Amino acid sequence: MSDLKxxxxxxxxxxxxxxxxxxVLSELDLPYEVRNYEHHEAKQEPFLSLNPNxxxxxxxxxxxxIVLWESGAIIDYLIDTYDKAHKLSYATFPEKHLARCWEHFQMSGQGPYFGQKAWxxxxxxxxxPSAVxxxxxxxxxxTSVLDGHLKRQKEEQGNYCLVGDRVTYADIMFVPWSVLVPIFAAPEMDLSEFEHYGAWLASLVERPAIKNIVDQVTNTYKVAG
Ligand SMILES: N[C@@H](CCC(=O)N[C@@H](CS)C(=O)NCC(=O)O)C(=O)O
Structure with a gap:
């Protein structure tokens, strides 16, 4: 991948x-740069030409x-284009489709609801209070849906992965909001009863490509209070 821009x-x-x-970029070992913005810059040019939303x-x-927006569509593109070796995805039936179920659950179930709790x-x-x-x-x-599924995976496959016997992009997509629950979205909530979810998250966060980024996230939110 070293000849990539x-x-x-x-x-x-x-x-x-x-x-x-x-x-996902880090897990696929792709070279990338992060372009930082102030919050208000998302609603004006030149950013709107990149993402009309x-x-x-x-x-x-x-x-x-290519220029893409919507995190799920971007991740689909990265997997289709750069995960030919299926390091983070499956080519096999039914795993390929099962991973998509979890991807869409993250996009529609975890992301928006956890975001509204933080808001x-x-x-x-x-x-x-009723919205909170x-x-x-x-x-x-x-969290209980994830925990119940991971419990079954552990019993049946002997591992904590959402699909099959290895981590895919779908597992990884859940990491940011899961890390932000105790430090930002819901520090008052005790989720320790979800032991399978806790073990799965801990194992994901220990992956070298993930740890460095999660440390940056944790520091950003600690500083922001
Ligand atoms: N469904 C979109 C959601 C994008 C989104 O809400 N991004 C947040 C940052 S995580 C944002 O830009 N918030 C600023 C705002 O809402 O104005 C995606 O997955 O890319």
């Missing part, structure tokens, strides 16, 4: 969606002259 990740390491893309991330690949707990100008409660309940529910 660095891919450009537009968006900070810290917020979960650009971080998710950085994790005005949110981070966008990914520019000078090797193929209503930390950023919304009024206190709306609703999204806290979703954090618990989504």
């Amino acid at each position: 660095p891919l450009i990740l537009h968006g900070l390491i810290g917020p979960p969606n650009p971080t998710k893309v950085a994790l 005005g949110r981070f991330p966008a990914l520019e690949d000078p090797n193929t002259d 209503f707990s930390r950023l919304h100008p009024e206190k709306v 409660d609703r999204y806290a309940a979703e954090i618990r529910r989504v």
